[in-house]
Amino acid sequence: MKHSVVYFSPAGSTRLVADAIHSRLTEHGQEVVLVDLRTSRRAATEQSAFLRHPCCLWIGSPVYCDHAVPLVADFIEGLPPALPRSYAVPFVTWGGVTSGVSLAETAEQLRKKNFMPLAAAKVLAVHSSMWRASQPLAAGHPDQEDLAQIALMVDNVIGNLQRAEIAPLDIKVLDYLSPALRADAANKSLAAAKAAMPPLTVDEQRCLQCGDCAERCPVAAISLAPFPTIADDCVLCLQCVRACPQEAFIFDNDAVAARIAAMAGRSDENKATQIFL
Numbered sequence: 001m002k003h004s005v006v007y008f009s010p011a012g013s014t015r016l017v018a019d020a021i022h023s024r025l026t027e028h029g030q031e032v033v034l035v036d037l038r039t040s041r042r043a044a045t046e047q048s049a050f051l052r053h054p055c056c057l058w059i060g061s062p063v064y065c066d067h068a069v070p071l072v073a074d075f076i077e078g079l080p081p082a083l084p085r086s087y088a089v090p091f092v093t094w095g096g097v098t099s100g101v102s103l104a105e106t107a108e109q110l111r112k113k114n115f116m117p118l119a120a121a122k123v124l125a126v127h128s129s130m131w132r133a134s135q136p137l138a139a140g141h142p143d144q145e146d147l148a149q150i151a152l153m154v155d156n157v158i159g160n161l162q163r164a165e166i167a168p169l170d171i172k173v174l175d176y177l178s179p180a181l182r183a184d185a186a187n188k189s190l191a192a193a194k195a196a197m198p199p200l201t202v203d204e205q206r207c208l209q210c211g212d213c214a215e216r217c218p219v220a221a222i223s224l225a226p227f228p229t230i231a232d233d234c235v236l237c238l239q240c241v242r243a244c245p246q247e248a249f250i251f252d253n254d255a256v257a258a259r260i261a262a263m264a265g266r267s268d269e270n271k272a273t274q275i276f277l
């Protein structure tokens with residue numbers, strides 16, 4: 001069985017989890033490719049390579065506005081139907097507000113593409129919009145205990161794949177949200193959040209046109225003309241704001257941190273990493 005670990009990770013937490021999956025699979029002597037969806041062109045090339053064989057696809061996304069990042073959903077959508085005996089394990093990292101419907105939706109999407117989901121994980125990870133906050137949500141995560149749970153999930157999947165009859169994950173277990181949070185998730189999306197926000201702009205007095213923001217953007221949405229302009233495919237990851245040595249982006253950290261903390265306060269989801277087997 002070949003394994004592909006495919007992930008998107010603007011701020012690095014999902015990459016940590018993907019790396020942990022990759023190294024555990026390697027310890028088990030498995031053949032693994034690790035694919036970073038940083039740019040869609042690269043992804044398309046990698047995607048065609050691994051799908052020539054039945055495989056186990058480990059697919060990771062941050063939770064953005066209660067869902068997997070649309071780029072990850074688009075990647076799955078763009079896959080041809082899986083070959084028989086293909087399996088999948090969705091995993092998400094979330095910043096202590098809510099993991100929303102990200103896992104349930106991704107598992108269902110994979111199932112529709114003929115992958116049999118075998119396990120899933122939601123990993124608590126420092127909230128990537130709060131890097132300047134004095135107390136970022138989920139600070140310090142993913143930690144060693146979170147990653148130990150990931151290793152356990154990999155061990156379990158490998159054990160399952162060696163059985164004569166492979167047991168699918170009952171994806172109903174991913175329907176874990178309270179009715180209130182589920183209703184919230186139905187109304188939230190990255191597109192709606194973007195529409196509700198003023199577009200990201202820079203203070204031209206501060207910007208040195210160094211291009212650090214464009215280089216850091218994981219979806220190549222920034223061009224210098226001569227100041228940074230942000231295209232519609234921006235995913236709001238804020239890596240540009242974070243990368244800018246001049247703090248030239250107009251962005252109210254305190255207001256964002258306060259809004260996120262308030263949302264976390266209203267969420268009754270247990271703020272912990274959880275694996276589903």
Ligand SMILES: Cc1cc2nc3c(=O)[nH]c(=O)nc-3n(C[C@H](O)[C@H](O)[C@H](O)COP(=O)(O)O)c2cc1C
Pocket residue numbers: 008009010011012013014015061062063064065066067093094095096097098099100125126127128129235236237238
């Ligand atoms: C635009 C945006 C939306 C987010 N939405 C949520 C959310 O709905 N729930 C949550 O718990 N965390 C949310 N987060 C936090 C991220 O899910 C979390 O920090 C994740 O681990 C980031 O992954 P990365 O480090 O791989 O980029 C959001 C972060 C950003 C930038």
